[in-house]
Amino acid sequence: MRRSTAAAIGTLTGAALIVGVRLSVTPQAPIAAPPAVDLVDSTPSASASKKPGAASSAKPPSSKDSSSKDKADEEAQNGLKTGVFKGKGATNPYGTVQVSIKIQDGKITAADATYPTTGNSATINPNAVAKLKQETLRKQSADVAAVSGATYTSQSYQESLQAALDSAKA
Amino acid sequence: MRHVEQVMGTAVSIELADDRPAPELGALVEDVCAWLHEVDARFSTYRQDSEVSRMRRGLLTVADCSDDLRHVLSACADLWRDTDGYFDAYAGGALDPSGYVKGWSVEVASDRLLAAGCANHYINAGGDIRMRGLHPEGGPWRVGIRHPWEADKVSWVLAVSDGAVATSGTYERGDHVLNPRTGQPARGLRSVTVVGPSLALADAYATAALAMGEPGLNWLAKLSTDGYESAVVTDDGRAFSSANLPAAV
Numbered sequence: 546m547r548r549s550t551a552a553a554i555g556t557l558t559g560a561a562l563i564v565g566v567r568l569s570v571t572p573q574a575p576i577a578a579p580p581a582v583d584l585v586d587s588t589p590s591a592s593a594s595k596k597p598g599a600a601s602s603a604k605p606p607s608s609k610d611s612s613s614k615d616k617a618d619e620e621a622q623n624g625l626k627t628g629v630f631k632g633k634g635a636t637n638p639y640g641t642v643q644v645s646i647k648i649q650d651g652k653i654t655a656a657d658a659t660y661p662t663t664g665n666s667a668t669i670n671p672n673a674v675a676k677l678k679q680e681t682l683r684k685q686s687a688d689v690a691a692v693s694g695a696t697y698t699s700q701s702y703q704e705s706l707q708a709a710l711d712s713a714k715a
Numbered sequence: 716m717r718h719v720e721q722v723m724g725t726a727v728s729i730e731l732a733d734d735r736p737a738p739e740l741g742a743l744v745e746d747v748c749a750w751l752h753e754v755d756a757r758f759s760t761y762r763q764d765s766e767v768s769r770m771r772r773g774l775l776t777v778a779d780c781s782d783d784l785r786h787v788l789s790a791c792a793d794l795w796r797d798t799d800g801y802f803d804a805y806a807g808g809a810l811d812p813s814g815y816v817k818g819w820s821v822e823v824a825s826d827r828l829l830a831a832g833c834a835n836h837y838i839n840a841g842g843d844i845r846m847r848g849l850h851p852e853g854g855p856w857r858v859g860i861r862h863p864w865e866a867d868k869v870s871w872v873l874a875v876s877d878g879a880v881a882t883s884g885t886y887e888r889g890d891h892v893l894n895p896r897t898g899q900p901a902r903g904l905r906s907v908t909v910v911g912p913s914l915a916l917a918d919a920y921a922t923a924a925l926a927m928g929e930p931g932l933n934w935l936a937k938l939s940t941d942g943y944e945s946a947v948v949t950d951d952g953r954a955f956s957s958a959n960l961p962a963a964v
Contacts, residue, residue, distance in 0.1 A: 677936050677955035682948060684862055687872045687963075690850055691728065693908060694842040694861030695884030696817075702726035706859065706867055707839060711719050711728050 625651045716740040722751045723759070723817060725841030731828070732835035732851040743833055747824045751840075754820040758787070760811050771809050787812050787819065790915065798923035799934070803895040806926075818881060818918030821845045825914075843881040845914040857963050863906040863948045870954065871908070871946050874963035879914035883907050883921040885950075892925050903928030905950050909935070910961060911943035921945075 625648045632644040647655040692707045702708050716737065720727045729747060731740045757766045766784050769775040777785060791804040791812050804812045821838050825845040828836050835848030837856055846856045855876040859869030863886050873880060883892060884907065890900030907924045909917040920943060924931035932955055935945040939957050946956040956962075 677932050677945065677947065677957050680954050680956060682862075682952055682954035683870050684865060684868045685870070685872070686867070687857070687859055687869055689857045689859035689869065689872055690730070691837055691839045691844050691846070691856065692842070692859045692861055692869065693839075693844050693880040693882045695863075695882055695887035695906065696725055696841040696843065697887050698724060699721050699726055701887060702841070704866060705842075706861065706869070707728055707842070708719075708726070709867075711717060714717050714730075 625653070627651075716744060718744045718748075720748045720751065722748065723755045723820075723840065724761075727751060727821075727841065728837075728839040730837050730851075731833055732849065733833050735833075740833075743828060743831055746831075747828065747838065750824055750827070751820060754816060757781070757783070758812065758816045758820075760809075760813060767810060767812065787815060790819065791815050794916075794919045794923070798920070800895060801923040801926045801931075802919045803926075806893045806895040814922050815915060815919055817841070818843055818845075818879070818913075819915040822879070822914045842887075843879070843914060843918050845879045846875055847877050849876065855963075860908050860946055861906070864952075870906075870948065871956070871960070872963040873910060873961050875910065875961055878910060878912055878961075879917045880908060880910050881914060881918035881921045882909075883918070883925040885925070892922060894926050894928065901926045901928055903950055904931060904947055905952075906948040907931065907935070908946040909938070909943050910945070911938070911941070917943060 627649050629645055629647045632646075646653050690710070692705065692710065694705070694707075697705050697707075716731045718729045720729065727748075729744055731743060733740070756762060759765045760767055760771070762768060766775060766780060770777075770780065770784070777788065780788075788804075791802070794802040794815065795804070802814065804810055804814065817840055821840045821843065822845055824838055825836065825847060828838075829847060835851075837844055837846035842861070844858060846858070850856050855874040858873045858875055858880050860871040860873065860880070860882060861884075862868040862870045863884055885892070885901070885905055892901045893899065894901050904925050904927075907921045909921040909924070911917045911920075920935070920938060924935050924945070924947070927934055929949065932947060935943075935947065936957060938945065939959060944957045944960040946954070946960055948954050
């Protein structure tokens with residue numbers, strides 16, 4: 546039974562890593578999700594695709610839920626014990642991600658992950674990301690060795706500044 | 716020594732700045748050109764007998780293909796992930812890794828020049844440049860970024876010694892970059908330039924940002940942490956650059 550729970554958590558750790566990486570390219574996503582141990586969201590199956598934003602609705606840790614008195618009787622045939630289980634923290638380049646799942650009647654009814662709020666996670670904090678700065682579009686004839694531009698064809702090369710440079714130095 | 720080679724559907728300008736006998740430099744230029752023609756023959760989607768075309772027709776599997784093609788496919792898969800799907804070698808339906816192959820082949824050519832003792836050179840493949848070392852007159856290479864409306868003007872001048880400058884834009888070949896999410900031509904950005912260590916990646920990043928449209932501005936800003944700086948001009952003529960763009964003084 547431990548095995549199946551561990552396997553489920555392992556799978557979810559992978560899913561959480563994907564969510565964690567996606568976070569790095571989703572400026573709107575909240576970074577500081579509270580430690581999600583017990584999850585109120587209850588879906589019929591594992592909702593690994595749950596949006597990071599929904600994590601903010603997760604309740605703080607509560608021992609009550611994982612130790613309901615008839616817990617022992619609820620161990621379903623597939624060996625998944627009712628309760629809330631935390632995965633081992635997995636460290637990726639952005640910090641440590643920890644997943645948790647809730648099991649009820651032998652089914653995973655909720656899954657979530659905590660995201661890093663310190664250390665390397667600064668790189669995924671949208672507020673810490675430098676924006677490109679706006680400036681005036683300049684138009685200059687400068688002394689350059691080469692010109693970068695949208696890929697020209699062999700024909701349009703003939704009219705390019707690079708062609709002029711090439712023929713001047715040839 | 717300077718040379719211009721017509722290959723891969725574009726013009727490739729090569730300058731070798733090392734002070735070596737002309738025959739030696741000439742032989743190095745020949746090696747570079749031979750490699751670029753080999754890449755064209757093996758990876759072009761316009762040639763029916765290329766490895767890529769044979770893979771498209773199902774005549775070549777990943778298990779049987781060359782190490783080079785396997786590298787290209789793997790790099791395209793990594794880029795698909797790293798660009799949130801906006802760099803997509805399958806954007807047009809069938810496999811077309813051209814957006815990676817050109818930059819990669821120039822990167823390889825530059826590596827080979829360095830290995831042959833030519834530490835000062837640049838290769839400009841149709842507007843995407845890999846350079847190393849110093850300009851013949853000393854100092855870093857000065858690279859202009861073409862003004863997106865006036866072909867004979869530049870909008871930025873960069874000073875780069877070792878690195879790559881790649882630009883993707885809509886002003887040369889029209890709407891050739893598709894937004895893979897919509898299947899429609901990319902809109903919003905007219906010119907995206909990425910400067911960084913690898914031409915293969917800089918080129919792919921520039922193409923991906925162009926496909927993203929204006930949201931690409933924020934995406935590009937995040938590349939700074941990996942050493943890739945950027946300069947962008949929007950369709951309506953606004954200009955943006957990242958803080959550490961190596962602008963020449």
